[in-house]
Amino acid sequence: MKYSFSQFLRHLQFYLGGDQPSVSWLERVRAVSGAFIGLILVFVTAKYLGELSGIDEWLMASLGASALLVFALPGSPMAQPWAVIAGNTISALIGISCIHLIDQPLLALPTAASMSILGMFILRCLHPPAAAVSLIVVLGHIGSYRYAIFPVMVDSVLLILAGAVYSNLTGKPYPNSPPR
Template identity: 75%
Template sequence: MRNAPIQRILNKLKRHSFYLGGDQPHVAWVERIRSVFGALIGLMLVLTIAKYLGELSGLDEWLMASLGASALLVFALPQSPMAQPWAVIAGNTLSALVGITVIHLSNGPLLAMPLATSLSILGMFILRCLHPPAAAVAMIVVLGHVMHYRYAFFPVMVDSALLVMAGAVYSNLTGKRYPNRPN
């Protein structure tokens, strides 16, 4: 009888635990370490190559800030449709192109940021390349006032392709199939 109030409180807490991540699936520690180590190796490799390519071509921009979010999808959720090569590469590249175009056509960031982001989402729907970090690429382009279309190809497209390649090699070496292959 004394435990009834405590049990009610515990039941209420359990019912609302999704607010604190209770709806997240359990992930084994081996998989957590595999994902974290993959993201570390993959990002180090991509950033090293991109920095070298930037120095080789004399460009200061060799990194896109949303690459970390793309790495989470590629290394931790390699089976997700949003982590597949087309989604990562096309989604990021398209969003950069949209963001740059919006900057050229818009007068201020208060309109340009939501316009670039929403139009990049529309473009990703049309091209079937939904990749959540790509929506951030559009905003990053506007915030950084990137005016050159070259940025969409280097670093955005090149970094995305390098990340996908690193993800494919690492995942397949560690027993995860990536990219998804249709049956």
């Protein structure tokens, strides 16, 4: 069967984002503004808390990916408070444990990511950016379990609070209500 060039382009479009839903500009601006405001609030608060407690580590790099879910997809099960907070925290704990138990980084990295995914399955808190948290911990040689509490858990809680306030003020209910 022969394809015309236009049929080929339509077929190819699927692989170049054609499966993504259309999003209005108003919703794009709402999500982007929320992520900006939310991340600024988290960064300023976490930096202040870090300085107050004398801790230099006050930020986790995967927070931007978590913000995408919380502000752009607030209805997603992977953006709900339990998923964000527990997913990020368990992944940090697993990554730190891998540093202590596995000497080889090439083995510690995939072990940390895969075990964090297993931990999230077990705790029912799947949050894709959390798998990156475990990798960041191993790559950064972060060996202190305190890191799982601050900045990981604290930053996650702050992001959820900012997301809840912003989403509800802009007409997006967050977090989701449990089914009745």
